Amino acid sequence: MTELVDILRTEHHLSSNGYRSLLTCDDVKVNDYLQSQARQVANDVFGKGIFVRGLIELTNVCRNDCYYCGIRKSNTAVERYMLTAEQVMQCCEQGHKLGFRTFVLQGGELPRDKWQWIAGLVAEIKTSWYDCAVTLSLGEWPKDVYKEFRKAGADRYLLRHESHNATHYSMLHPAEMSLNNRLQCLNWLKELGFQVGTGIMAGSPWQTLDNIVEDIEFIENFQPEMIGLGPFVPQHETPLGNHATGSAVLTCKLYSIFRLMFPNALIPSTTALNSIDSHGRIKGIMAGANVVMPNLSPTNVRELYALYDGKSSVNAEAAEGIAQLEAQLKTIGYHINWSRGDFNKCTIHNAHNTQFIMHNFSTQN
Ligand code: 5AD
Numbered sequence: 001m002t003e004l005v006d007i008l009r010t011e012h013h014l015s016s017n018g019y020r021s022l023l024t025c026d027d028v029k030v031n032d033y034l035q036s037q038a039r040q041v042a043n044d045v046f047g048k049g050i051f052v053r054g055l056i057e058l059t060n061v062c063r064n065d066c067y068y069c070g071i072r073k074s075n076t077a078v079e080r081y082m083l084t085a086e087q088v089m090q091c092c093e094q095g096h097k098l099g100f101r102t103f104v105l106q107g108g109e110l111p112r113d114k115w116q117w118i119a120g121l122v123a124e125i126k127t128s129w130y131d132c133a134v135t136l137s138l139g140e141w142p143k144d145v146y147k148e149f150r151k152a153g154a155d156r157y158l159l160r161h162e163s164h165n166a167t168h169y170s171m172l173h174p175a176e177m178s179l180n181n182r183l184q185c186l187n188w189l190k191e192l193g194f195q196v197g198t199g200i201m202a203g204s205p206w207q208t209l210d211n212i213v214e215d216i217e218f219i220e221n222f223q224p225e226m227i228g229l230g231p232f233v234p235q236h237e238t239p240l241g242n243h244a245t246g247s248a249v250l251t252c253k254l255y256s257i258f259r260l261m262f263p264n265a266l267i268p269s270t271t272a273l274n275s276i277d278s279h280g281r282i283k284g285i286m287a288g289a290n291v292v293m294p295n296l297s298p299t300n301v302r303e304l305y306a307l308y309d310g311k312s313s314v315n316a317e318a319a320e321g322i323a324q325l326e327a328q329l330k331t332i333g334y335h336i337n338w339s340r341g342d343f344n345k346c347t348i349h350n351a352h353n354t355q356f357i358m359h360n361f362s363t364q365n
Contacts, residue, residue: 203246
């Protein structure tokens with residue numbers, strides 16, 4: 001079975017059966033090998049640096065009603081909030097001082113007429129902190145609106161496809177939402193020049209092995225710059241609140257598979273993973289993830305952005321806990337890379353490589 005890992009590392013691709021075999025393999029040795037190969041690839045490309053993104057949870061207002069999500073519109077148990085532009089700018093200011101050079105504006109899907117407000121906010125952030133990247137994670141919009149977001153200066157967009165299987169997608173979402181529209185949005189975002197992220201929840205209700213293989217193959221075909229993937233975690237006020245939590249092992253395995261498929265991809269070790277496993281963040285990095293997204297939202301709204309139960313937003317998960325994050329990374333020989341951390345098709349940070357190039361350079365001269 002280790003041959004499959006070797007093939008995936010060199011060819012960045014496996015047959016459907018190959019993915020199936022890797023996903024179902026519970027041989028510890030093979031899984032350790034998979035992780036170590038993925039980690040080595042991440043180290044070759046990014047060194048021991050982990051990119052950080054300051055996450056600003058703009059709003060928990062949402063026009064959608066996804067069955068798994070704690071901020072779905074039918075959840076009347078949650079108090080709704082929307083940050084003001086001033087609050088967002090304050091978050092960025094605090095984040096910039098701490099060293100963040102990417103801000104992620106994430107939130108529920110706002111009423112359509114809010115697009116101008118969002119575009120204005122992006123423009124304001126980009127003018128004030130021209131050295132920063134802005135990532136949006138605000139769901140589905142018409143193409144023209146995405147275009148306006150891009151014109152305003154947004155660099156990246158996160159939109160998980162959640163499931164590439166139409167039947168499974170419809171089990172997770174109400175009839176008004178369609179997989180086709182989701183995929184259309186992803187294509188538009190790509191066309192418009194965003195660095196695009198997509199992904200799924202590992203272990204979402206009714207997800208089958210074949211669904212995951214289909215998701216992997218969709219992602220392989222779509223070639224995103226970022227891959228967002230965390231375990232499904234039930235939220236007690238949602239229709240799927242009684243379903244089982246996704247597994248940390250599966251989540252990490254998927255990080256490793258995606259790292260071998262996409263050496264240069266930006267793959268966060270997600271908050272959801274760290275929320276279900278106290279060592280989740282580190283485990284994700286050891287499996288090949290290379291990004292973490294500490295929470296920069298005002299502390300009084302963090303509780304309200306309750307996508308799932310037990311979501312962590314303190315200590316190393318919070319921007320103000322950055323020293324803790326740094327200390328934690330140090331225990332595994334990693335550090336924060338404070339640069340913007342854009343997707344780069346051909347970065348090679350490997351120390352040996354650099355030495356190799358330097359050596360050649362000096363012998364030639
Ligand atoms: N468990 C895990 N992840 C969730 N998300 C939403 N609800 C949950 C949940 N219950 C994820 C979705 C969405 C992202 C913003 O948060 O995948 O795309």
